[in-house]
Amino acid sequence: MPGVIVLGGGGHASVVLDALRSAGHEILGYTDPGGGGRALGVPRIGTDDDIDGSAADALALGVGAVGDSTLRRQLFERFRVRFSFPAVVHAHVYVAPGVVVDDAAQVMAGAVVQPGVLVGAGAIVNTGARIDHDSELGCFSHVAPSAVLCGGVTVGAGAHIGAGAVILEGRTVGAGALVAAGATVTRDVPEGIRFIPGRTVEECPTR
Ligand code: JB2
Numbered sequence: 001m002p003g004v005i006v007l008g009g010g011g012h013a014s015v016v017l018d019a020l021r022s023a024g025h026e027i028l029g030y031t032d033p034g035g036g037g038r039a040l041g042v043p044r045i046g047t048d049d050d051i052d053g054s055a056a057d058a059l060a061l062g063v064g065a066v067g068d069s070t071l072r073r074q075l076f077e078r079f080r081v082r083f084s085f086p087a088v089v090h091a092h093v094y095v096a097p098g099v100v101v102d103d104a105a106q107v108m109a110g111a112v113v114q115p116g117v118l119v120g121a122g123a124i125v126n127t128g129a130r131i132d133h134d135s136e137l138g139c140f141s142h143v144a145p146s147a148v149l150c151g152g153v154t155v156g157a158g159a160h161i162g163a164g165a166v167i168l169e170g171r172t173v174g175a176g177a178l179v180a181a182g183a184t185v186t187r188d189v190p191e192g193i194r195f196i197p198g199r200t201v202e203e204c205p206t207r
Contacts, residue, residue, distance in 0.1 A: 004086075005045055005054060006030040007075050008062030014040055015108055015127070016062045022091035022109070028056050051079065059083045061104055061122065067178055069122070069140035069158045076104050076122050076140075087119075102139070120157070138175060156191060 004025050006013050009032030017040055020027055029043040031051060045054055059079055061072050076085060085104035089095060095113045102121040107113060111125045116134035119125060123137040127145040131137070135149045138157035143149065147165045155161060156175030163181040173179060174191030182197075189195045 003028045003056055004058045004060050005051060005056040006040075006042075006060045006062035007048060007079075008032060008064075009034065009038060009040060009044065010063070011038075012064030013062030014038065016060050016088055016106060017042065019088045019090040019106065019108055020060060023089060024091075025058075025086075028054065030062060048075070048078075052082070057083065058086055060085065060088055061106070065124065065140065065142045065158075065160065066144070067160050069142065069160075072104075072122055073140050073158075085122075105137075108145075114151070126163075132169075144181065 004020055005028050006016055009030045013030055017027060027042050029045040030040055031045050031048050033047050061075055063071050065072050087101040088106040089101060090109040092109050093107050093111045096115040098115060099113050099117045101107060101119045104122040105119045107125045108127045110128040112130045114133040117131050118136045120137050120139040122140040124142040125131060126143060129143045130148045132149055132151035134151060135153040137155045140157060141155045141159045143161045144163040146163055147161045149167045150169045152170045153167045154172040156173060158175055159173045159177045161179045165179045165183045167185045171185055171188055173189045176192045177189045178194045179185055180196040183195055
């Protein structure tokens with residue numbers, strides 16, 4: 001397996017590193033614009049500008065996306081020409097046969113991904129999330145820890161499903177929309193909308 005550099009040195013990077021290790025990847029280090037970063041147990045290579053001079057042939061997106069996937073997308077677009085971004089799938093998940101996990105997508109520990117699911121490029125299925133049959137996660141979307149997609153759910157590009165949220169069968173969450181943690185979604189959520197139970201929906205300001 002190729003040697004991997006993780007882009008980012010914060011909380012999400014620590015989870016990505018764990019997933020990479022569990023799957024047997026060699027990890028060369030991480031990049032971060034901050035000089036310190038947390039103790040990830042691998043060397044800091046430098047900033048993203050130092051990647052070209054490294055021995056890596058593969059990269060992993062180590063910055064998270066809580067409500068805004070812009071940086072993940074930018075890093076992917078910047079480096080995809082020269083480097084591969086293999087899907088990161090933790091060893092301790094259930095991913096049904098035939099499920100498609102695209103480049104740079106990530107499936108973290110304890111996740112369950114059922115038959116017929118598509119995990120789009122750069123999407124995150126975070127810790128313990130459950131994606132039931134025939135659901136589709138758009139590129140750079142994020143299903144946060146312990147959220148549940150009940151089956152046949154469509155999540156648009158860059159959308160965020162908050163921790164512990166439940167999306168009922170067949171519903172669509174539009175591109176760039178944000179579903180609050182713990183929400184239960186019983187109707188479609190339009191593109192670019194913030195869905196917070198008990199409040200009027202409002203447009204997401206930044207996406
Ligand atoms: O352009 C960049 C860049 N910009 C910020 N390139 C690289 N390589 N790294 C960058 N960073 C670094 O990402 C920051 O200097 C910082 O060290 C790190 C972000 O760390 P933080 O822990 O603040 O966020 P995160 O993205 O790792 O995790 C967030 O998203 C996860 C999904 C947190 O909200 C987590 O709690 C959440 N689970």
